Amino acid sequence: MINNIKQQLTLGYRQKDIIILVRKKSEALEAAHALIDANLRVISSESLMLTNSPKVRLLVNLFVYLTDSRNEIAKAEILYNYLVYIKQSYSDLNAIFTDKLNSDKLFQEFMPAGFWGSNGNLNINILSGKSIYALTEDLIKMFGLGNSPDIYLLRFLDVIKKYSDENNSDVYGFTDWWQEHREESTIIVPEEEDAIRVMTIHKVKGLQSPVVYIPFANWDFTINPQSAYMWVSSNKTPFDFSQAYYVKSSPSLGNTYFSDDYLEEAALTILDNLNLLYVAFTRAEDKLFIGLPQKGKNSFNAGNLILDTLKNSAELNVNFNAESGSYDIGSVNYSGKFKEADTGTKAYKLNNLITSDFAEKILIKPEFDSFKPEDFSSLKNLKNRGSIIHKALSYVNEISDKETENVINRMISQGLINAEQKSEWKSELREILSDAELKKWFNSESKVMNEREIVLPDGKIYRPDRVILNSNSTIVLDYKSGIKLKDHETQIKLYGSILKEMGYKNIELYLYYITIKKILKVNIN
Structure with a gap:
């Protein structure tokens, strides 16, 4: 299927011109992963869950291990996803899942640099004081998961960011939350993107596309006895005691007092599946490609029905190759009637997953950066x-x-x-x-703004020490240490003029000199 799709793209079709139709979500998952592995873009409303990514599974199990180093299941999952899927450097599954019996030899040997400390134990700096988001970025770099762009990792980081915003940044809390909500986390791709759509037949009704693939046209037409239940009734004694019974479907019901209900349900099931086949076959505007995987010669399924129809129809049999089991009709060339439309959406390809050290992202200026602690008691x-x-x-x-x-x-x-x-x-x-005069400015009756910043239109910031808003006046109080300076008056006058421009009235300005415990009133003019 992948080679055929790439051929259609070379002929002139866009990825958005193609729909993959499947019967079950598991088939949608299989098709979507095959397309992604072939570097094709995918839009799917079905089962592109983050839990299907080995990288995501590795990270989640690393979270579990970092919070509980005795969790043997987490260690086995880490080894399995890292060595088998990601590095593809180890294939002895028995050794991986029995590593506990071998004193965790593989786990100690294959974890990347930085995972273990100098003493051979877990490097405590991995988890120490980090948010779940920062921890995830560190693990992505440590295990080399971001060397190529990965839609699953990008989406997983989005999920972690959303969780942190709405809950907390704690790794313990996230692991519990993930166990409950992991089925809800899927890849999101905008509908306007130039991408192949993977859909179930139930959801494609009313939609059409230039090129349609049905890779798994072999679904059963009969009732599934393993999972289907149905309501039945009978007028025969003793089953006429109740109006209905909820029983497991089985062909053997055709030989019981419930045969009428069973045969009716079987006929409706066949009709529903024929309708699905009709819907799937009528979605293509230009080309339709159908795959018929083998599923037992004697079973009543879509694949066998299609093959029997091709073999037994005099009209269709002309283009049917019995030896290869293929049926070809029409032209493989691009019709040219599907032209690119500018949706305004543009996609940009990432060369790698961009992450960086959290400490390099933001610089926090300490409030008391110039303060030096002193131990003098006096x-x-x-x-x-x-x-x-x-x-x-x-x-x-x-x-x-x-x-x-x-x-x-x-x-x-x-x-x-x-x-x-x-x-x-x-x-x-x-x-x-x-102090009697100072005391009146520290009462609970007035509205007080301590060290509140005033941002001017040109971006300059001023911060008076204390502004007291009374019903009929505005008091500005600034604290100063050391000797009196002319600059002190200039500064507080500037505060007064700014507040005046802001609409405050009856402004009074005061300087309080801490060392000499004196208050100086300053005229605003």
Whole structure:
């Protein structure tokens, strides 16, 4: 089938001009994988599940192993998918699935560089502190899974990203979630793409295509006794006791009191399958290719029905080659009536799966990058004293003992002060907030904005230390350490003019000098 499809493409047909019709989802999966392996694009509403990818299965089992190194099933699955499917370097399945009995020799030997630490145990840096997405990218690089573009891996990364956004970034949680939702995760390809469509016959009704393939035209016309159940009834004693019975279908029902219902169901099943055959045969606008895999000479199926019709029809038999079992009629050339239409959708081919180290993607600037911790117990010896008080005041919303306690504990947790300095800092903060004039700006009645950024149209950013919004005035308070400078007044005047342009009225400007504990009022003009 693959060679024939490629021949049609060379004749001038597009991939989107081709439909592959199948009866069952398992056949859709087989056809889709064959097309993907041949580097053909595929659109399928059937069973292109991520769990069918060895690379995805490898990653999922690596997640399981990293969270539970005693899971022998996960280790066997890792070896199987990695060595047999991905590297294609090992074929002894017995050795793979009995590796536990051999002290995990294969598992220790074939894992890639970086998987094991210098002590021979699992490299703890693989999992340490990483989100599920970052971990996945690291494993893709470590196991060489991204050397070529892979639609399954790309979609799997999308699924992980969506899970992280909606739930959490924890690998433990994802493995549990995946077990429950893995059947829902499939490859997504836009309908406008130039790609071959793989569909079940049930879903193709009403659609047509220039070229149609039916690679598995051998489905049974009879009721499947292994899986089908049916309702039956009888007016014969003792079965007339109930209106209906739910029984497993079997040809033997034709010789029972339920024969009428069984024969009716068998006839309807044959009719349904004939209708499917009719639908499949009438979807092609230009060319129809049918494959008839062998399925028992005596079974009543679509393939045998087609062959019997070709052999026994005087009209059709003329083009039937009994020796090769092939039937050819019509021209193999491209009719030329199907022209490319510009849908506005463009596809770009990736040469490899693009991943990068999470640490290289984003640079986080620490809030206290210039702060150097000091171990002096006395506040007067601290070089950072002014900066620490400045930060503490930005945390204060109101004056109370509870608020003071919370602010000091927050400073300790951030590493700005140590626990031994706690009592001294509490006294310092209480003394500052006891100032009568300063105190009025730390009440719960006003709306306060601490270190709130103001972004101007030209992109410049300003951040006043404290803006208090009262019903009839706007107070701007800026904290300064060290001696008085003219620049301090210039800066707070700029804050005032910006707020004035923003529509705030009755603006008052104040500088609080931490070291000398003095407040300076600045005229806005």
